[in-house]
Amino acid sequence: MKILVTGGAGYIGSHTVVELLNAGHEVAVVDNLSNASVRSLDRVEEITGKKVHFYEVDIRDDVTLDEVFKNEQPEAVIHFAGLKAVGESVEIPMKYFDNNIGGTLTLLHVMKKAGCKNMVFSSSATVYGKPETVPIREDFPTSVTNPYGRTKLVIEDILKDLYKSDPSWNVILLRYFNPIGAHESGRIGEDPSGIPNNLLPYIAKVAVGKLEKVSVFGNDYDTPDGTGVRDYIHVVDLAKGHIKAIEKIEKEKHVGCKIYNLGTGTGYSVLDIIEAFGKACGKEIPYVIAGRREGDVDTVYADPSLAKEELGWSAEYDLSKMCADTWRWQSQNPDGYGE
Numbered sequence: 001m002k003i004l005v006t007g008g009a010g011y012i013g014s015h016t017v018v019e020l021l022n023a024g025h026e027v028a029v030v031d032n033l034s035n036a037s038v039r040s041l042d043r044v045e046e047i048t049g050k051k052v053h054f055y056e057v058d059i060r061d062d063v064t065l066d067e068v069f070k071n072e073q074p075e076a077v078i079h080f081a082g083l084k085a086v087g088e089s090v091e092i093p094m095k096y097f098d099n100n101i102g103g104t105l106t107l108l109h110v111m112k113k114a115g116c117k118n119m120v121f122s123s124s125a126t127v128y129g130k131p132e133t134v135p136i137r138e139d140f141p142t143s144v145t146n147p148y149g150r151t152k153l154v155i156e157d158i159l160k161d162l163y164k165s166d167p168s169w170n171v172i173l174l175r176y177f178n179p180i181g182a183h184e185s186g187r188i189g190e191d192p193s194g195i196p197n198n199l200l201p202y203i204a205k206v207a208v209g210k211l212e213k214v215s216v217f218g219n220d221y222d223t224p225d226g227t228g229v230r231d232y233i234h235v236v237d238l239a240k241g242h243i244k245a246i247e248k249i250e251k252e253k254h255v256g257c258k259i260y261n262l263g264t265g266t267g268y269s270v271l272d273i274i275e276a277f278g279k280a281c282g283k284e285i286p287y288v289i290a291g292r293r294e295g296d297v298d299t300v301y302a303d304p305s306l307a308k309e310e311l312g313w314s315a316e317y318d319l320s321k322m323c324a325d326t327w328r329w330q331s332q333n334p335d336g337y338g339e
Ligand code: NAD
Pocket: 006, 007, 008, 009, 010, 011, 012, 013, 030, 031, 032, 033, 034, 035, 036, 057, 058, 059, 060, 079, 080, 081, 082, 083, 084, 099, 103, 122, 123, 124, 125, 176, 177, 178, 179
C-alpha cells in the first residue's frame, strides 16, 4: 500500500517507516522537524536500501498538505505527528491543543478531500489515567491527568464520531504502553532534546556519562519494590503492530473503528530497569531515591490479547534486548543525530 506517515522522522515513526518499507509498502513522510532530525530518514534509507519521499510540512498547513496528498495519493495514513512532553503540556496547554488536536483536524479535512479514509492513530496508555486494576483492557474507563493526555482522548473521540458519521472510514486507534529500545543496527533510536523526561533515555545518558545519576521517582508505591511499574515495549515490536493494523485494513477493507493496546503484558519496576540496563552496558547505573513525580501512578501494564486475536500481533522482544539495543544506539551515537 501507499502510506503517508505523519511524524515519520520521529522516534516511533522512523522505526515504523523501516518496517513498512521492509514489508514492501511505499512510504511518504510529512514532518515539520519540530522534534526530529531529517538524518533519521537518511538512516532509514541506509538500513532498508529504499527511498522515502520526505516533505518538511506542518500538518496544520492545509494548503501544502493538500499538495502532498495530490502528489502522493496515499491509500492510508499513520498519524504520529504530535507533541508529547507531559510537563510542557501542563505549562503551555494551548500549544498542545493547537498542534495535536488542531493538526489532526486539518489532516482529517485534507484526507477527506483526497478520498483517503484509512487512518491508524498513535494513542497512548495515558488515556487509562489511574487504572483500578491491571492488566488493562481496551474497554476500561478512560480519564486524563494532563493536557497531553487530553489531546489523545479528544482525538480518539473525534475519530470515533467521524467513523459514526461516515462508516466508510477505517480507524485503528493504537494505545501504546512504554516504547523503548532502538533498531538493532544502532543507526536509529530515540534522540530527545535536552534532559530526557522518560526513564530509558535518562538511564542511557547516565550510562554514556552525559548525566550523573538517575533519580528514582518514589520508592513508596504499592508495588513489589516500591518503585513504579510499567509495560516497556521494544519500539520495533511497536512498529510491527502498525504494519499489522495497515494489513488488516488492506485485507478486510471495512474494519470499522477499532482500539488495540500495544504492550507486552509484563510490568517492570524502575529498579528492574536500572538493573537490566546495567547488565546490558556492563556498568553499574548510579541512582538515588527521590520524591514521587506528580501525576505518576503505581502500576500500568496491558492486556495485549485483543491485538493478538484481531491483528495477529504480539511483542517478541524481551527486556534484555530492549536495553541492549538502547545501549547500542546510545553508545554509537552519544550525541544522537548530532543536531
Ligand atoms: P517524536 O517526537 O519522536 O515524534 C513525533 C514527530 O512528529 C516528530 O518528528 C515531530 O517533529 C513531528 N511533529 C510534531 N508536530 C508536528 C506537526 N504539527 N506537523 C508535522 N510534524 C509534527 O515522538 P514519538 O515518541 O515518536 O511519538 C510518536 C507519537 O506516538 C506521538 O503522537 C506520541 O504522542 C505518541 N506516543 C508516544 C509515546 C512515547 O512514550 N514515545 C507513548 C504513547 C504515545
